[in-house]
Amino acid sequence: xxxxxxxxxxxxxxxxxxxxxxxxxxxxxxxxxxxxxxxxxxxxxxxxxxxxxxxxxxxxxxxxxxxxxxxxxxxxxxxxxxxxxxxxxxxxxxxxxxxxxxxxxxxxxxxxxxxxxxxxxxxxxxxxxxxxxxxxxxxxxxxxxxxxxxxxxxxxxxxxxxxxxxxxxxxxxxxxxxxxxxxxxxxxxxxxxxxxxxxxxxxxxxxxxxxxxxxxxxxxxxxxxxxxxxxxxxxxxxxxxxxxxxxxxxxxxxxxxxxxxxxxxxxxxxxxxxxxxxxxxxxxxxxxxxxxxxxxxxxxxxxxxxxxxxxxxxxxxxxxxxxxxxxxxxxxxxxxxxxxxxxxxxxxxxxxxxxxxxxxxxxxxxxxxxxxxxxxxxxxxxxxxxxxxxxxxxxxxxxxxxxxxxxxxxxxxxxxxxxxxxxxxxxxxxxxxxxxxxxxxxxxxxxxxxxxxxxxxxxxxxxxxxxxxxxxxxxxxxxxxxxxxxxxxxxxxxxxxxxxxxxxxxxxxxxxxxxxxxxxxxxxxxxxxxxxxxxxxxxxxxxxxxxxxxxxxxxxxxxxxxxxxxxxxxxxxxxxxxxxxxxxxxxxxxxxxxxxxxxxxxxxxxxxxxxxxxxxxxxxxxxxxxxxxxxxxxxxxxxxxxxxxxxxxxxxxxxxxxxxxxxxxxxxxx
RNA sequence: AGCGGGGUGGGGUAGCACGGAUAUCCCGACGGGCUCAUAACCCGUAGAUCCAUGGUUCAAAUCCAUGCCCCGCUACCA
Numbered sequence: 001x002x003x004x005x006x007x008x009x010x011x012x013x014x015x016x017x018x019x020x021x022x023x024x025x026x027x028x029x030x031x032x033x034x035x036x037x038x039x040x041x042x043x044x045x046x047x048x049x050x051x052x053x054x055x056x057x058x059x060x061x062x063x064x065x066x067x068x069x070x071x072x073x074x075x076x077x078x079x080x081x082x083x084x085x086x087x088x089x090x091x092x093x094x095x096x097x098x099x100x101x102x103x104x105x106x107x108x109x110x111x112x113x114x115x116x117x118x119x120x121x122x123x124x125x126x127x128x129x130x131x132x133x134x135x136x137x138x139x140x141x142x143x144x145x146x147x148x149x150x151x152x153x154x155x156x157x158x159x160x161x162x163x164x165x166x167x168x169x170x171x172x173x174x175x176x177x178x179x180x181x182x183x184x185x186x187x188x189x190x191x192x193x194x195x196x197x198x199x200x201x202x203x204x205x206x207x208x209x210x211x212x213x214x215x216x217x218x219x220x221x222x223x224x225x226x227x228x229x230x231x232x233x234x235x236x237x238x239x240x241x242x243x244x245x246x247x248x249x250x251x252x253x254x255x256x257x258x259x260x261x262x263x264x265x266x267x268x269x270x271x272x273x274x275x276x277x278x279x280x281x282x283x284x285x286x287x288x289x290x291x292x293x294x295x296x297x298x299x300x301x302x303x304x305x306x307x308x309x310x311x312x313x314x315x316x317x318x319x320x321x322x323x324x325x326x327x328x329x330x331x332x333x334x335x336x337x338x339x340x341x342x343x344x345x346x347x348x349x350x351x352x353x354x355x356x357x358x359x360x361x362x363x364x365x366x367x368x369x370x371x372x373x374x375x376x377x378x379x380x381x382x383x384x385x386x387x388x389x390x391x392x393x394x395x396x397x398x399x400x401x402x403x404x405x406x407x408x409x410x411x412x413x414x415x416x417x418x419x420x421x422x423x424x425x426x427x428x429x430x431x432x433x434x435x436x437x438x439x440x441x442x443x444x445x446x447x448x449x450x451x452x453x454x455x456x457x458x459x460x461x462x463x464x465x466x467x468x469x470x471x472x473x474x475x476x477x478x479x480x481x482x483x484x485x486x487x488x489x490x491x492x493x494x495x496x497x498x499x500x501x502x503x504x505x506x507x508x509x510x511x512x513x514x515x516x517x518x519x520x521x522x523x524x525x526x527x528x529x530x531x532x533x534x535x536x537x538x539x540x541x542x543x544x545x546x547x548x549x550x551x552x553x554x555x556x557x558x559x560x561x562x563x564x565x566x567x568x569x570x571x572x573x574x575x576x577x578x579x580x581x582x583x584x585x586x587x588x589x590x591x592x593x594x595x596x597x598x599x600x601x602x603x604x605x606x607x608x609x610x611x612x613x614x615x616x617x618x619x620x621x622x623x624x625x626x627x628x629x630x631x632x633x634x635x636x637x638x639x640x641x642x643x644x645x646x647x648x649x650x651x652x653x654x655x656x657x658x659x660x661x662x663x664x665x666x667x668x669x670x
Numbered sequence: 671a672g673c674g675g676g677g678u679g680g681g682g683u684a685g686c687a688c689g690g691a692u693a694u695c696c697c698g699a700c701g702g703g704c705u706c707a708u709a710a711c712c713c714g715u716a717g718a719u720c721c722a723u724g725g726u727u728c729a730a731a732u733c734c735a736u737g738c739c740c741c742g743c744u745a746c747c748a
Contacts, residue, residue: 184674269674269675304675352681371707375707377707378706431684523708587747590671636748642748643748644748
């Protein structure tokens with residue numbers, strides 16, 4: 001299992017820019033956070049708490065190994081003609097002596113005459129722009145007028161692979177089979193027809209081109225491989241890094257060049273085409289160029305999205321749970337149980353605190369935890385060791401009943417879990433494990449060991465022995481889902497070593513009579529519903545952080561400059577008036593906007609306001625609101641707005657400003 | 671508005687790509703049992719016009735059409 005942090009993603013560049021920090025530093029921080037999160041959730045790679053171990057590696061795309069692997073693929077694809085160079089015209093800043101990304105060109109919008117439109121899009125009228133359309137363009141960096149120069153870039157020739165990808169994806173989807181979302185997204189792309197895509201950019205942050213390319217064509221020293229080309233290569237480079245660290249530098253070949261190796265890629269649905277089109281195209285070209293049988297993905301089980309209380313996770317809406325937040329408050333296994341049994345396998349799922357508590361208390365604790373605990377405490381109290389079943393001579397009927405009613409269904413359920421895991425149906429797998437626990441509870445109940453103990457201790461010993469076998473089986477079966485509890489149970493059963501070093505069970509386990517049991521302890525803690533009460537308040541930030549030190553590694557992000565002051569005269573240039581809302585109409589062409597008619601004292605203004613998500617028309621009609629009266633008019637999706645309605649905003653909540661007592665429209669606000 | 675996902679007993683869900691007869695599972699409610707166990711476990715009962723309407727069919731939760739509603743992405747938030 002390999003994974004890692006993408007260090008060159010666009011969000012990183014954008015955020016680093018916003019915070020005024022170096023992108024490398026920010027990426028490093030994210031990577032450290034990812035590693036910490038994995039640890040907190042007990043996702044380990046073979047060495048507890050470490051991002052590296054005998055089973056795998058969590059690395060990043062900032063390593064020299066990754067760069068050279070990416071360059072090698074680039075090189076091979078180039079040689080094979082799957083990457084081509086061609087020139088395109090792009091804005092260039094003669095003062096800063098560099099090409100400018102679209103958004104670094106500013107100028108006057110050709111559509112609405114807004115003077116500060118960006119090259120990719122105008123913030124005023126919202127139209128998507130080409131930097132060349134801007135009037136009076138200037139560079140954001142130096143203010144100089146950009147020139148248009150030809151710049152050369154490399155393009156990945158995806159069309160070369162269209163037919164191959166089509167055949168491969170259909171075959172694979174039918175054979176594996178792929179999930180419907182995976183094949184659907186893929187088909188969409190293929191039927192649209194693949195187009196060549198630029199894989200270099202005029203930027204300074206990212207993976208460099210191969211040295212010989214830079215030497216041969218020095219301009220490419222100032223360009224970088226664009227992230228979407230290079231990030232997916234991380235799968236291969238991580239495998240190589242892992243082999244290196246294992247001291248077996250060629251070990252990765254067993255995983256990449258053996259036709260029997262099956263590659264599974266786990267991702268969110270928004271990432272599907274990268275893993276079913278682009279990356280496979282690169283692999284095909286690379287395999288062709290190297291003559292090595294690099295393996296294409298076997299399965300790409302993409303998850304849908306998990307929302308939070310009905311809408312998407314969003315920091316600004318106070319709709320956010322971080323791994324840190326939740327693992328600080330609750331057992332990682334409880335979190336894992338909830339996520340596994342509520343996984344967005346085939347459709348979007350929802351995270352709800354009430355459900356989380358319910359599932360933990362009523363399912364995890366009550367069924368799974370309880371069986372382990374009741375069995376262990378009983379056995380431990382009576383014998384302190386695994387009792388010997390052999391003194392009991394069961395009748396034929398009795399033995400058959402044990403087998404038919406209890407062991408057989410458990411075995412069947414176990415086989416079902418195995419099938420589900422093979423097919424990447426983790427939700428079903430988790431449910432199957434729960435079913436085993438339910439069978440187990442039934443078995444314990446029916447056998448009534450607390451009664452037989454008094455009348456037939458040998459029989460009781462045999463029955464508890466059977467229950468302990470089932471408990472051991474459960475420990476093995478729950479290991480991938482609930483690693484910590486599984487290990488605890490394993491230990492309490494007196495088993496040596498780690499449950500995680502055991503092979504997957506294909507039958508009810510056996511357990512050695514006479515094996516010493518350890519002091520039983522509860523496997524899962526119940527959650528007091530009050531704990532999440534304060535997390536449920538609507539509109540409030542869901543996760544305050546009383547004990548969460550915000551990002552320990554993070555230095556203060558923005559130096560706080562002295563606040564900008566304005567003079568009274570400056571403030572007085574803004575004319576604020578009280579207005580009465582006379583009518584509220586939805587904007588005909590925009591979902592978030594209202595068109596309001598507001599009486600500001602003898603004059604009716606038409607305003608466009610982005611309040612539709614926050615306030616109903618009824619709440620607005622007749623209200624006294626505060627309006628900026630001398631704002632220059634603007635055109636919003638075809639409707640003129642003659643002013644601006646003031647509103648207060650906090651964490652995504654928006655409330656229009658109103659006056660407390662009634663005062664006539666037109667009243668000045670000072 | 672464009673594109674994607676979805677609407678199944680009180681809550682959460684499975685089934686839907688390949689229509690089939692009593693619609694799955696967990697929880698809750700109600701009734702009973704048990705007392706080894708974290709008031710946990712076990713058994714039973716009730717509870718669903720499978721969003722609506724129309725269509726295809728011997729047969730539709732499942733296929734087709736239209737509509738309504740929810741969620742996400744994108745645009746719009748003066």
